[in-house]
Amino acid sequence: MTSMDVPLEGGGKQAGSAKTAVRTAVARPRLTWLTLAFMTTSSVASLRAAPTMAVYGLACVFLYVVPAIVFLLPTALVSAELASGWNGGVYNWVAQGLSKRMGFLAVWCQFAMTIFYYPTLLGYVASTIAYVIDPSLASNGPYTACVIVILYWAGVWVSSRGTSGVGGMASFGLIIGTLIPGALLVLLGVVFLGQGNPSAAPMDAGAIFPQWTGIASLVLIVNNFLSYSGMEMNAVHVSSLKNPAREFPRAMFLAMALVLLIFILPALAISWVVPAAQLSLTAGVMQAFDAFFQYFNIGWLTPLVAIGLVAASLGGMLTWLAGPSKGLLLISRQEGYLPPFLQKLNKNGVQQNILVAQGVVTTAIALMYALIPSVSSAYWIFSVITTQVYLIMYLLMFVAALRLRRLQPDHPRGYRAPMLAVLCVMGFLASVAAMIIGFVPSSQFGSGSVWSYVVIVAGGLLLLGIVIPFGFLWASKPSWRQPDAAAAAEGGA
Amino acid sequence: MTESTATPPAQPPQDPAHPGHHKERNKWVFIGAIVLAVILAIILLVTYTQHKHSAEAASKARQLQAAMVAAGYPEPDEDTLIAIFGRDGGAVCKDPTGALNKAQWLDNMANGAGGPGMRPVIADRKAVAAEAIVISVYCPDHLQAFQDKIDDLKTGTTVRR
Numbered sequence A: 001m002t003s004m005d006v007p008l009e010g011g012g013k014q015a016g017s018a019k020t021a022v023r024t025a026v027a028r029p030r031l032t033w034l035t036l037a038f039m040t041t042s043s044v045a046s047l048r049a050a051p052t053m054a055v056y057g058l059a060c061v062f063l064y065v066v067p068a069i070v071f072l073l074p075t076a077l078v079s080a081e082l083a084s085g086w087n088g089g090v091y092n093w094v095a096q097g098l099s100k101r102m103g104f105l106a107v108w109c110q111f112a113m114t115i116f117y118y119p120t121l122l123g124y125v126a127s128t129i130a131y132v133i134d135p136s137l138a139s140n141g142p143y144t145a146c147v148i149v150i151l152y153w154a155g156v157w158v159s160s161r162g163t164s165g166v167g168g169m170a171s172f173g174l175i176i177g178t179l180i181p182g183a184l185l186v187l188l189g190v191v192f193l194g195q196g197n198p199s200a201a202p203m204d205a206g207a208i209f210p211q212w213t214g215i216a217s218l219v220l221i222v223n224n225f226l227s228y229s230g231m232e233m234n235a236v237h238v239s240s241l242k243n244p245a246r247e248f249p250r251a252m253f254l255a256m257a258l259v260l261l262i263f264i265l266p267a268l269a270i271s272w273v274v275p276a277a278q279l280s281l282t283a284g285v286m287q288a289f290d291a292f293f294q295y296f297n298i299g300w301l302t303p304l305v306a307i308g309l310v311a312a313s314l315g316g317m318l319t320w321l322a323g324p325s326k327g328l329l330l331i332s333r334q335e336g337y338l339p340p341f342l343q344k345l346n347k348n349g350v351q352q353n354i355l356v357a358q359g360v361v362t363t364a365i366a367l368m369y370a371l372i373p374s375v376s377s378a379y380w381i382f383s384v385i386t387t388q389v390y391l392i393m394y395l396l397m398f399v400a401a402l403r404l405r406r407l408q409p410d411h412p413r414g415y416r417a418p419m420l421a422v423l424c425v426m427g428f429l430a431s432v433a434a435m436i437i438g439f440v441p442s443s444q445f446g447s448g449s450v451w452s453y454v455v456i457v458a459g460g461l462l463l464l465g466i467v468i469p470f471g472f473l474w475a476s477k478p479s480w481r482q483p484d485a486a487a488a489a490e491g492g493a
Numbered sequence B: 001m002t003e004s005t006a007t008p009p010a011q012p013p014q015d016p017a018h019p020g021h022h023k024e025r026n027k028w029v030f031i032g033a034i035v036l037a038v039i040l041a042i043i044l045l046v047t048y049t050q051h052k053h054s055a056e057a058a059s060k061a062r063q064l065q066a067a068m069v070a071a072g073y074p075e076p077d078e079d080t081l082i083a084i085f086g087r088d089g090g091a092v093c094k095d096p097t098g099a100l101n102k103a104q105w106l107d108n109m110a111n112g113a114g115g116p117g118m119r120p121v122i123a124d125r126k127a128v129a130a131e132a133i134v135i136s137v138y139c140p141d142h143l144q145a146f147q148d149k150i151d152d153l154k155t156g157t158t159v160r161r
Helices: A015-024 A033-044 A047-054 A059-083 A090-097 A100-115 A117-133 A135-139 A141-159 A163-194 A215-228 A233-240 A244-273 A285-295 A301-335 A352-371 A373-378 A380-407 A420-437 A450-475 A483-489 B019-047 B055-070 B078-085 B099-108 B125-138 B140-151
Strands: none
Touching: A033 A163, A033 A233, A033 A244, A033 A301, A047 A059, A047 A163, A047 A244, A047 A285, A047 A301, A059 A215, A059 A233, A059 A244, A059 A380, A059 A420, A090 A100, A090 A233, A090 A301, A090 A380, A100 A117, A100 A301, A100 A352, A100 A380, A100 A450, A117 A135, A117 A141, A117 A285, A117 A301, A117 A352, A117 A380, A117 B019, A117 B099, A135 A141, A135 B099, A141 A163, A141 A301, A141 A352, A141 B099, A163 A233, A163 A244, A163 A285, A163 A301, A163 B019, A215 A380, A215 A420, A233 A244, A233 A301, A244 A285, A285 A301, A285 B078, A301 A352, A301 B019, A352 A373, A373 B099, A380 A420, A380 A450, A380 B099, B055 B078, B055 B125, B125 B140
C-alpha cells in the first residue's frame, strides 16, 4: 500500500494549477444527492436500537420526537446551510466562524470519538453472526477478536479506494440491512394488529409519555438527543456533489425523514408483537428479532435479517471511516497540524496513512476489548467519554454557524436555515444539557461513587477532547503546512 | 420553512482524471461484497437451527409463562417461547455472565442511537430483570452469578406498564 499524492483532475493542461492540485487534491468522485442521503442515514440510523426502544412501547415515539425537535432539527438545518455554502465539512465551518485551531479541535472530536466505537460495533456484528451459527461463540474472545480485526481492516481497505465506493457500499448496507428489514417489521406489525390481535404494549393516550421518575427519566430523554449525532458528518463529502448548494440540503432533508422513520416505526412494530418480557435489555438484539419472526412462524428470516444487520453495520462503519479522517486531513494540510506522513494520500486520493494509523490504535483497543475480560466489562465507559467529546464539536459548530451569519452574511449559500439563531441556541443548549447529563452515573456504574464517575468521565473528556488535540497543535510545525492545499481546501469560502 | 438563495456557492472541483477507472475498480469491490454476503447468508441459513417442539420444551415454556405472569409481566406466547428457548434456553444460557456477553448486554442498556451516539442510560428495573426469570427456568445453574451481576446495576423505573 503505497502512499502518493493525487494527479490533478483535468490532466496536465494547466501546469500552474496542476502543481497546486497535485499537493491538495483529495479524490472527489461524484456522489449523487441520494447516495449522500443514504450515507448520512447509514451513519446515524440502524435497527440495532429498535428492540431496546421497543421496551418503552408507545413512549418511544416521544423519546425520538422530542430529541428530534431540539437536536436533530438544529443539527440538520444548520449543517445544511453551512454545507451549502462552504466545502470541507465541520473543520472548515468552525475554522471560518471561529478559528483554525478550533476547526482542528472540532474535526478531532468528530474523529476521536469513532476510535472507541468500532470495537463495540464490530463486537455486536460478531455476536449477531454467533447468534445464528453458534451462540456460544459470542463469549469466545479469539473469535470476536478475529471478526473485529478482519472486518475493520476490510473496511479500511474499502475506504482507501475512494468515496464513491464507500457511498455505494453504505447505500447497499442501508437498503438490505435497514430499509428492507425495517419495512418488513412494520408490515408484519400492521398485519398483526390488522388481524385483531391486541398490542403487546399499551397504545393508549396514557402511554405516550415515558414513566417519569426523576433523574432516570431525564437521563433517558436527554441522552436520546445523541441518537441523532452524526447528521453533519458526511458534509465533508459535499464537494463530491454536482451542485452542493442545492443537493446537500436535499440530501439532508431526505436523511432526516429516513432517520426518523427507521428509528420510530420498527421499534413500534416490535412493541406491538413482542411482549416486553421478551425484550429484556440483557437479552440481545437478535433474540428480539428472533421472537418477532418466530411469532409469525417465519423464523428462517432470522439469519437473513442477521446478514442485513451485519451489512448495515459495516456500511455505517465505512461512512465513519471515510468522513472524519478526511476532515482531519484537510485542515492538517492547510495548517500543518499533523506530521507530513499522516498528510499523505494514496493513489485514490484517500488519507490512507491516517486510516492506517487509526487502524493500529483501533486494533490494539479491539484486541483488549475482545481478549481482556476486565476491559470488555468496563468498555461502556468509553461510549460515555466519546459522546462527551463529540458534544464539544456540536458546541463549536452551533457557535460557528451563528458567527458565520454575522461575519459573512453575503457569502453565497444554497440554503438559508430559517431562524438560524433560534436553531443554534436550541442546538447549543441541547448539547450542553447532554454534556451535563453525561456526568450522571448510568446503570452500568452500579453503586459506585458519583464523584469517581465524574472524575473518570471528566478525565477522559479532558484527555481525549483537550490534551491530545492541543498536543497536536502544540507540536505542529509551519514546515508541515502545504499552503497550496489551503487555497484549494478553502475553495468554498 | 426553507428559503433558497439564487446564488450558488463555489462549484466543486472536477472529477479525477480517470473517473471511469475508479468506477470499474469499485464495481469489483461491490460485486465481491455481494458475493461474500450471499456466501455468509447461505452459511447462516444452513447453520441456523430452530428449536423443535418437544414435551420438555413445551413444559419449560409453560413454566416460564407462569413465572413471568407471577412476576407481573404479560404472558408471552408459548409457541414463540419454544421456538426461541427450546429445551435448553438457547443463546440465553450460553455463558450469560461471560465478559463479552456482559459487555454486549451492558451496551444494550443505552439510548436509542443506532450509531456512535450510543450512550448508557439508567435502565428500567423490570426490563433488566426479565432475563433472570428466563435463566431461572432454563439454566438455573447460571442464575446466582447472573443475579449478582444485575444486582450490581443501578436501575430505575422508566417504562410505563
